[in-house]
Amino acid sequence: MKDLKKLFKKFSLVAAGLVLTGAIPAHSAEPVIWRLGHTLSVPGTLYEKIITEEMPQRIAKASEGIIQIRPLIGVISTSDVINALRRDRVEMGTVTVGYTAATYPLWAVLNLPGLVNDGELLGHVSREIVMPEMAKDMKEMGIRPVTSVSWDGGAYFSNKEVRSVNDFSGLRWRTHAPMLSQLIVELGSSTVGMPYAELQPSLERKLVDAYTSTVPAMNASGLAEVTKYAILAPQGTSLTMVMVTEKALEALPNDLRNKVIAEFDAINREIPKRLHQEFIDGIEKAKSSGVEVIKFSDEESEKVTIAAKKAVWEEWLEQTGPRGKELLERVQAYKK
Known part of the structure; x- marks a missing residue:
């Protein structure tokens, strides 16, 4: 009888421990x-x-x-x-x-x-x-x-032709990230804040000229129907x-x-x-939907990167300090 009481007590302590710790028995x-x-x-x-x-x-x-x-x-x-x-x-x-x-x-x-x-x-x-x-x-x-x-697949999307950095000037953009907003402004455009769900009717009513997103998201959301150009240029x-x-x-x-x-x-x-x-695959799907895909030349892409370094990179490095500088250098080295 004493042995049974000891066994019951031991079992109770183990069970209580499992409840208190949240542990899951191996046989569960x-x-x-x-x-x-x-x-x-x-x-x-x-x-x-x-x-x-x-x-x-x-x-x-x-x-x-x-x-x-x-x-x-x-x-x-x-x-x-x-x-x-x-x-x-x-x-x-x-x-x-x-x-x-x-x-x-x-x-x-x-x-x-x-x-x-x-x-x-x-x-x-x-x-x-x-x-x-x-x-x-x-x-x-x-x-x-x-x-x-x-x-993967970030791009600029516009209903006005954008083949160079100069073509950004004067366009109204809806962007999906603060860093992109900073870059867009540096390139001579303005940004408009709005929920993603309002983008399609805003494009149809010409309240905005362009937006940033990814190619898969653009296709999945049906925005290809109201988008003329997809511009492949440095975006992050x-x-x-x-x-x-x-x-x-x-x-x-x-x-x-x-x-x-x-x-x-x-x-x-x-x-x-x-x-x-x-x-x-999304690029091909966009083309089949009537979206013209424009790929920036190396020269124009470099201009975007230079603008980004001025408008975005410098501030980011100030915010992140030595650790950010070291991380940035490691990413750059990985590219080589």
Whole structure:
């Protein structure tokens, strides 16, 4: 009888420990729900499919059905997602670094127009250089970046012909990132603030002449119907980083945690080529929709980069200090 009481007491202590720590028994087959605060939804794009469909499916498979990722779209804003993760309101989240540059400017290094113009390099640079830097900042927040989704295929879109830097003069633009707004103004244009959903009717009514976006997003949103030109010139790219709280990861048994982390890493390595191919295919799709694609010459592209260095790079370097300078140099060296 005493042995039974001791056994019961021991079992009770173990059970209580699991409740208090949130740990998941290694033999548990009960599903664990991870809420994913997805802050920037772009339906119809590969970016959206990867984050809201493929990633949940692959993590579920890697964890033998235990980890169930539930995307929460439009519930948490970009400005609030870091706080939501730190306060355990969600276990996962996405952050588009171009929209948090005022708070975390270092993360937006690839938003610098003219820094990386080769779309095939974006995935490598974001995974090997930018993501580890973000991880340093997020570690003290109890957050881990696990997958970077680079916005390959950024372009300028206009209903007026733009074949050189001089053609920017006088145009009214809707831009999707503060750094691009600074560049647009430097090039002699003006910017107009408006929600993305209002862009199509604004183009139809000629309230704006042009806008910045990505080729996949332009095609997916139907803007090709009201767009005459797609201009390929230095623009920069805004990464979307997928994050998981350390608390959620630590609650998993070691073997399960390792499998989940390995699967996130596999996703991270596989998606850049697919995103770049989506851009290439998107160019052809845009052409078939009647959009004329204009590629800036090397000379005109260099003029855009020079303007960007004056209007954007200098301020970014002031904001980020020595750490930003070192990061910028590492990215530039990777290009060579």
